[in-house]
Amino acid sequence: MGRFLLVALIAMIATFTLLSFPLPSVGNFEFSKDPAALQRGEYLVTAAGCVSCHVNLDNLNSLSGGLSLESDFGTFRVPNITPDVTTGIGKWTANDFVRAIKHGRRPDGGFYFPAFPFRAYAGLSDQDVLDIGSYLMSQEPVAFDSGDHELPVWLGNWMMAGWNFLADFQAAEPVEFSDPIVARGAYLARNLGHCGECHTPRNFLGILRADLEFAGATLGESHADPINLDALRDWSADDFAFFLFLGMKPDEEYVGGEMESVIAHNTSLLTDEDRQAMAAFFKFEGPR
Ligand code: HEC
Numbered sequence: 140m141g142r143f144l145l146v147a148l149i150a151m152i153a154t155f156t157l158l159s160f161p162l163p164s165v166g167n168f169e170f171s172k173d174p175a176a177l178q179r180g181e182y183l184v185t186a187a188g189c190v191s192c193h194v195n196l197d198n199l200n201s202l203s204g205g206l207s208l209e210s211d212f213g214t215f216r217v218p219n220i221t222p223d224v225t226t227g228i229g230k231w232t233a234n235d236f237v238r239a240i241k242h243g244r245r246p247d248g249g250f251y252f253p254a255f256p257f258r259a260y261a262g263l264s265d266q267d268v269l270d271i272g273s274y275l276m277s278q279e280p281v282a283f284d285s286g287d288h289e290l291p292v293w294l295g296n297w298m299m300a301g302w303n304f305l306a307d308f309q310a311a312e313p314v315e316f317s318d319p320i321v322a323r324g325a326y327l328a329r330n331l332g333h334c335g336e337c338h339t340p341r342n343f344l345g346i347l348r349a350d351l352e353f354a355g356a357t358l359g360e361s362h363a364d365p366i367n368l369d370a371l372r373d374w375s376a377d378d379f380a381f382f383l384f385l386g387m388k389p390d391e392e393y394v395g396g397e398m399e400s401v402i403a404h405n406t407s408l409l410t411d412e413d414r415q416a417m418a419a420f421f422k423f424e425g426p427r
């Protein structure tokens with residue numbers, strides 16, 4: 140009886156949540172087949188590190204998913220984002236895509252878990268997100284079911300409505316940079332590259348501590364070093380840009396752990412200008 144009441148209560152709260160958080164309206168978007176858009180999309184997929192999580196280790200040329208991401212809250216299976224109509228995103232509209240990437244919302248109105256770094260992507264321009272989507276839709280569909288997440292029974296995706304609300308509340312006001320290079324670097328680091336998802340510590344709910352941005356964080360067994368101004372005092376901007384290219388630090392040590400994949404799939408493939416822009420942002424002394 141007690142258990143029945145509990146289930147009924149959770150179902151009621153879930154229904155209430157879904158009704159009170161309707162899908163955000165995002166405009167009227169369309170995917171493009173324009174080669175220039177697809178080319179921009181391909182670059183942005185690299186800069187946003189989609190490959191590190193959505194790669195399928197048995198089919199390396201596709202983003203058909205299957206990796207398991209361990210977290211304090213359970214194991215997440217990264218889904219297939221090729222345009223396969225049954226196991227991927229082949230049936231999605233451009234509006235579905237923008238809502239997923241920028242708002243963490245499922246096409247059916249549900250919520251994504253923040254193992255998918257949609258809060259970092261929330262700051263992307265609509266055009267960039269559309270270019271990413273257009274590129275993904277132009278890829279070969281791959282039929283592959285990545286399987287279900289393994290989460291505790293009490294953890295429902297609708298709870299992320301409350302989580303997003305709390306996270307919004309603690310988020311920092313975005314700073315407008317007058318230097319366009321620093322602004323580009325901030326966009327690459329905070330939004331596309333989502334560096335803070337690993338390098339910024341979280342509170343007990345897993346919400347990033349805006350007051351400790353880039354102060355270093357523990358990730359399961361490993362540790363992402365601090366990369367704030369203090370920690371980078373002995374790094375020149377060129378050292379930093381070079382690190383993003385090769386993974387070699389000023390002391391000539393190579394970086395390891397999860398950062399190896401960030402260098403290999405993301406930062407080493409960017410333009411020199413973009414690596415320099417990130418360096419300019421991380422070494423920027425003004426308010427940020
Ligand atoms: C840190 C790992 C990570 C990165 C980086 C990442 N994703 Fe994901 N993504 C996930 C996980 C985990 C989910 C599933 C979340 C859930 O089910 O709540 C997901 C879900 C999605 C979905 C929803 C798919 C569906 O079937 O509902 C889309 C679309 C998506 N990601 C696209 C992208 C794109 C595009 C990028 C790069 C811009 C990206 N992701 C980067 C981990 C990641």
Ligand code: HEC
Binds near residue numbers: 334358366
């Ligand atoms: C998936 C998690 C993850 C992401 C995303 C990530 N990092 Fe890292 N990073 C790490 C880990 C873990 C280490 C420590 C690796 C080791 O132990 O060698 C690290 C190390 C580093 C270091 C070396 C610092 C030092 O003092 O040794 C720098 C610099 C760095 N990351 C910059 C970045 C930047 C810039 C981004 C965004 C473009 C980024 N990282 C994104 C996990 C991540």
